[in-house]
Amino acid sequence: MNLPHSQPVADFSDYRDDFPALQQSVNGQPLVYLDSAASAQQPNAVIEAVASYQREDHANVHRGVHTLSHRATESYEGARDKLCNFINASSRAEIVLTSGTTESINLVAQSFCRPVLKPGDQILITWLEHHSNIVPWQLVCEQTGAELIVAPINDRGEVELDALYELMTERVKLLGIGHVSNALGSINPLRDIIGHAKQAGITVLVDGAQGVPHMSVDVQSLGCDFYAFSGHKMFGPTGTGILWGREQLLEAMPPYQGGGDMILEVSFEQTVFNELPYKFEAGTPNISGVIGLGAAVDYLSGIGMDSVLEHEKSLHAYMVTQLAAIEGIRLVGTAENQASVQSFLLNDIHPHDLGTILDHQGVAIRTGHHCAMPLMQRFGLPGTARASLGLYNDRDDIDRLTGALEKARQVFA
Numbered sequence: 164m165n166l167p168h169s170q171p172v173a174d175f176s177d178y179r180d181d182f183p184a185l186q187q188s189v190n191g192q193p194l195v196y197l198d199s200a201a202s203a204q205q206p207n208a209v210i211e212a213v214a215s216y217q218r219e220d221h222a223n224v225h226r227g228v229h230t231l232s233h234r235a236t237e238s239y240e241g242a243r244d245k246l247c248n249f250i251n252a253s254s255r256a257e258i259v260l261t262s263g264t265t266e267s268i269n270l271v272a273q274s275f276c277r278p279v280l281k282p283g284d285q286i287l288i289t290w291l292e293h294h295s296n297i298v299p300w301q302l303v304c305e306q307t308g309a310e311l312i313v314a315p316i317n318d319r320g321e322v323e324l325d326a327l328y329e330l331m332t333e334r335v336k337l338l339g340i341g342h343v344s345n346a347l348g349s350i351n352p353l354r355d356i357i358g359h360a361k362q363a364g365i366t367v368l369v370d371g372a373q374g375v376p377h378m379s380v381d382v383q384s385l386g387c388d389f390y391a392f393s394g395h396k397m398f399g400p401t402g403t404g405i406l407w408g409r410e411q412l413l414e415a416m417p418p419y420q421g422g423g424d425m426i427l428e429v430s431f432e433q434t435v436f437n438e439l440p441y442k443f444e445a446g447t448p449n450i451s452g453v454i455g456l457g458a459a460v461d462y463l464s465g466i467g468m469d470s471v472l473e474h475e476k477s478l479h480a481y482m483v484t485q486l487a488a489i490e491g492i493r494l495v496g497t498a499e500n501q502a503s504v505q506s507f508l509l510n511d512i513h514p515h516d517l518g519t520i521l522d523h524q525g526v527a528i529r530t531g532h533h534c535a536m537p538l539m540q541r542f543g544l545p546g547t548a549r550a551s552l553g554l555y556n557d558r559d560d561i562d563r564l565t566g567a568l569e570k571a572r573q574v575f576a
């Protein structure tokens with residue numbers, strides 16, 4: 164059988180041709196893009212879906228009776244249906260379209276937590292979290308008198324599960340946990356963690372910004388209550404994101420913002436809110452972006468997320484072996500279950516200097532704290548260099564990375 168998921172790993176290189184940004188040279192060298200955890204490149208299918216809407220169908224959604232508005236609405240709502248299937252949500256009412264993971268988490272903090280939290284309650288997170296899964300909880304804790312507590316991690320960058328489970332007392336009202344660490348690549352054992360949280364009666368939000376682009380996600384079988392992710396990390400446009408939430412929880416939550424589209428009826432005396440998911444979608448949305456995101460979902464579904472994960476795991480293993488062979492390399496983040504991301508340091512070269520030298524050789528990596536300052540503090544580091552993979556990367560890219568690092572090592576010797 165020639166199903167997409169049975170493709171040999173090497174075939175993945177062919178997907179690179181779908182990404183026009185990867186066909187260019189940077190600083191005189193063919194571009195090697197290893198910064199997909201920050202933002203992934205977009206395939207032609209996404210670019211064309213956005214352009215086609217802008218060329219032919221541009222109009223506002225939901226409110227118009229004319230043909231262009233109908234077409235725009237159909238494509239926009241069609242993308243919601245695709246997202247619903249992609250993560251196996253039980254209903255399209257559960258797919259709230261936002262501007263990204265950050266807005267999705269803030270929405271839960273303000274609409275789910277703020278009305279019910281009181282002094283003495285706790286929100287539980289881990290040391291692995293991105294600032295987007297820290298600061299919204301800090302804000303709501305300040306607003307309500309609740310407390311933010313943090314589960315420790317070990318030196319490999321794995322959550323200490325026993326300690327996490329001990330912190331799951333009846334005081335904890337919500338656990339906010341990343342699916343995959345953007346800085347270290349650690350994949351959390353979500354089923355176990357969510358199982359324990361549910362036994363303790365704790366609502367669980369998963370920050371899936373680094374999960375959905377790299378593996379198959381089934382929100383129903385995961386058993387969490389909210390799952391947040393971003394379009395631009397899954398090969399879609401920036402300014403798009405999703406909050407998936409259980410329908411009965413979303414139903415009970417007050418709106419996040421007020422404005423057009425989230426209402427059924429407005430008078431000066433009172434407003435009747437729209438049904439789900441529109442209750443949470445005030446104002447004109449990012450129509451072109453969401454249509455592009457729908458195309459990204461089609462693209463990923465065509466490849467198959469299980470084969471994306473397999474490809475990236477194999478490539479990550481190769482990257483680790485090749486990096487480890489470089490004299491003076493220190494890998495930061497060595498979790499047993501890790502994919503798509505590797506942080507490292509080279510001798511005492513500042514990560515920003517390393518990033519600049521690599522850029523001169525056409526290799527794009529990210530350097531700094533990766534929006535995870537507490538995590539960097541945990542390792543006693545101001546930052547790291549980070550190479551992150553997308554489905555379009557291959558072993559040649561890794562070889563270019565290690566070659567560029569060897570040069571950097573010699574420059575700073």
Ligand code: PLP
Binds near residue numbers: 266
């Ligand atoms: N959470 C994680 C784990 C991330 O990696 C990111 C982005 O890097 C975010 C949240 C925030 O995503 P966005 O900026 O798209 O809202």
